Amino acid sequence: MTYSLRIADLPLSERPRERLLAVGAKNLATAELIAILLSTGQGKGKLSAIGLGQHILQQLSQNRRDSLDALRDVKPQELMQIPGVGPAKAATIVAAVELGKRTFQFRPHERAVIDNPAAAAAALSQDLMWQNQERFAVLMLDVKNCLIGTQIITIGTATETLVHPREIFRESIRQGACKLIVAHNHPSGNLEPSEADIELTKQLLLGAEYLDIPVLDHLILGNGNHQSLRQLITTLWNPD
Incomplete structure (x- = not known):
């Protein structure tokens, strides 16, 4: 042109x-x-x-x-x-x-239904999407996938954040959550999961099974996009 x-x-x-x-x-x-x-x-x-x-x-x-x-x-x-x-x-x-x-940055009202990765990413965008440091957050849901609350668990550096599964489950138990969606951002905008991201997801799934609090997904957000580790692995969203 x-x-x-x-x-x-x-x-x-x-x-x-x-x-x-x-x-x-x-x-x-x-x-x-x-x-x-x-x-x-x-x-x-x-x-x-x-x-x-x-x-x-x-x-x-x-x-x-x-x-x-x-x-x-x-x-x-x-x-x-x-x-x-x-x-x-x-x-x-x-x-x-x-x-x-x-x-x-629109934040959905409490009790909003979060039943797919896009809805979860929208609920977390204000806290995670455009941050220049890695943050780890959790969406807490009731038995019908209605939003109970959102919590930032940790804030890291520009390249990494450290979080332990017990910190995630502690807050979720305190608020009476029945289901969880966890997420963190990649300030670089690269949404490919690292080995540490995958290992943490495995730990969370093991903890979720023991505590009977299902982890529905682990999202990576950055620069207006999101990646669902669950969809990456199974290509399906099945919260039940």
């Missing part, structure tokens, strides 16, 4: 807004999503909105930092240093990023 070509001069099928309506936001490149927020580029003969979106990402990725990671914490003043980005465009981008954060 020619980044100096005005969006108005593109075929309808290639314009970001029309593509979003036709194929969905998930299928657009990040530069296209930013272009929708920008509406216009740098002006005649310069970068189009899509080109400016790509340029913004390139500027944010300096110093080998991931552009999306930088975008998550960007300040309006940083964006306004980029030619073609004034206060209105900077404010629009920052507002969109903040709105996205808030949708991930």
Whole structure:
């Protein structure tokens, strides 16, 4: 795609807004999503909105930092240093990023039903999803999978957190939980479980069997995504 070509001069099928309506936001490149927020580029003969979106990402990725990671914490003043980005465009981008954060930070009310990995990840996103340190948390459920409470068990370093099964079960017994979902985050965004993650899951399953408090899943969260160790192993969610 020619980044100096005005969006108005593109075929309808290639314009970001029309593509979003036709194929969905998930299928657009990040530069296209930013272009929708920008509406216009740098002006005649310069970068189009899509080109400016790509340029913004390139500027944010300096110093080998991931552009999306930088975008998550960007300040309006940083964006306004980029030619073609004034206060209105900077404010629009920052507002969109903040709105996205808030949708991930929504905490369900107590007694909400948590019956699949996505619901569990949503319930834990405020505590785990965007943290720069590893945290280990537990969702405590009643016999009908309704949420009793959420508890952060430990906070570790940027690369690891240490937790013992007894700390998890102690809090769960205190709150009268019938079932558990445990989770921790990977600040790097890499959702692949480590050997330590798998070993801890095995220990928890053994403890759960002894105490008769089922552990329904062990989730790994990071950068807007989640991984279910249960689904990874069995490809099924079966809380019973």
